[in-house]
Ligand SMILES: Cc1ncc(COP(=O)(O)O)c(C=O)c1O
């Protein structure tokens with residue numbers, strides 16, 4: 001059976017380049033970069049190289065790159081840093097959006113409990129794309145931080161980061177962006193885009209899991225989430241995950257080098273998939289059609305539930321994810337879909353298909369062959385669809 | 398380990414007794430679309446025995462599998478026996494469910510009961526209203542509505 005792994009927003013397969021970069025770090029270059037002898041110093045060089053490579057892809061300086069354990073840690077570190085710096089000056093207000101990743105949302109929620117005020121900008125007006133002027137309007141005298149994701153992990157919508165960066169610079173407010181979904185897929189230039197802090201995670205661009213980066217502009221003094229040794233200028237202590245870091249750098253360099261070509265090809269496939277799925281009655285694309293990640297398709301199908309669709313797709317080798325309540329442990333449908341104004345009942349029937357860079361036309365054709373009849377079958381057994389058809393319930397889409 | 402056992406997946410992939418009964422003696426619908434699971438059960442009753450049962454479900458794998466299993470468990474049973482069906486029995490018959498999926502199975506028990514109550518009402522049969530009163534809403538859905 002054909003397998004189409006279409007859950008690349010959840011994680012990606014490591015690239016051959018990344019694996020090739022990683023293996024010698026496990027077998028040959030096992031030294032501790034803090035050691036002063038040759039075995040250690042060889043590894044220290046690899047660490048410096050990785051840092052320089054990543055900095056270059058972001059147009060940052062090597063000393064602005066901090067290695068972390070994941071995107072979640074980078075988000076926590078950035079937000080806590082801004083909160084602490086802000087609090088020292090009596091600034092206890094944060095601007096974010098309603099559809100951030102939980103790594104951001106739960107961190108600012110915690111700060112709310114500690115006396116911060118948070119503005120959650122709505123994202124429903126333009127189908128998941130913010131208007132930068134709304135950010136401007138939300139900034140106050142006491143704003144310590146603006147944290148807005150580069151691209152959304154569920155619906156793939158891309159935010160006007162450069163404009164937001166410019167506004168924050170003018171208003172002298174720290175600007176952090178969770179670029180976990182964007183890094184390696186969209187051009188990033190921290191200088192041009194006026195980004196003060198940026199989070200990324202290796203496993204979203206064909207690197208390994210469990211390693212990430214926080215870029216923090218020179219002059220932004222990070223707080224410590226952990227106390228320990230002198231690694232990462234003492235800000236992020238703990239012996240470095242060398243295999244992860246070196247593989248991440250290799251994957252990032254490769255993804256950035258191939259970005260233009262991959263993006264053009266994937267966008268065409270994505271659009272074909274969107275057009276094909278749009279032929280299913282009472283279905284709708286979630287999120288702006290143009291301002292979205294090249295590989296992201298997120299659809300709602302009325303009258304059915306997403307986990308069932310996901311499982312039936314899995315049976316034919318198509319692997320996706322769902323925003324339904326039942327597909328999550330929380331029993332709530334996706335906060336992202338609710339934030340962009342999707343009705344709860346429709347949000348349950350949504351799936352995210354995130355194509356990877358090796359996706360082919362055949363993969364898309366296969367999805368378009370298999371998915372519509374599954375939706376039809378599920379509708380056939382659905383009392384909701386029955387009610388919609390009979391008119392005792394009104395269609396939302 | 399997969400999310401669901403083979404038994405659950407079998408009922409999910411090949412649900413038994415799917416469909417409608419146009420001249421049903423009792424129809425029960427429980428759950429609500431805002432929460433994400435809805436079950437509708439149809440029963441035919443003859444001489445106090447459930448002679449046919451069909452279901453329609455909008456819901457996750459667990460909701461579909463538990464509906465299917467519940468229909469198998471009450472088919473051919475007396476009304477009294479069917480009223481005794483618990484979600485625990487349905488889950489056990491399926492060889493277990495992940496803990497966060499138990500709530501979906503509660504609906505199967507409620508749907509069977511709702512169909513039987515409908516049968517009682519239609520046929521003016523006395524029953525313990527307090528015990529079997531239809532639930533207004535699926536209460537398990539509201540704990541998480543902050
Ligand atoms: C937008 C976004 N932020 C943060 C994260 C967390 O990254 P990690 O899994 O590396 O902690 C993810 C990944 O799920 C993400 O998509």
Ligand SMILES: [Zn+2]
Nearest residue numbers: 326457460501
């Ligand atoms: Zn469920």
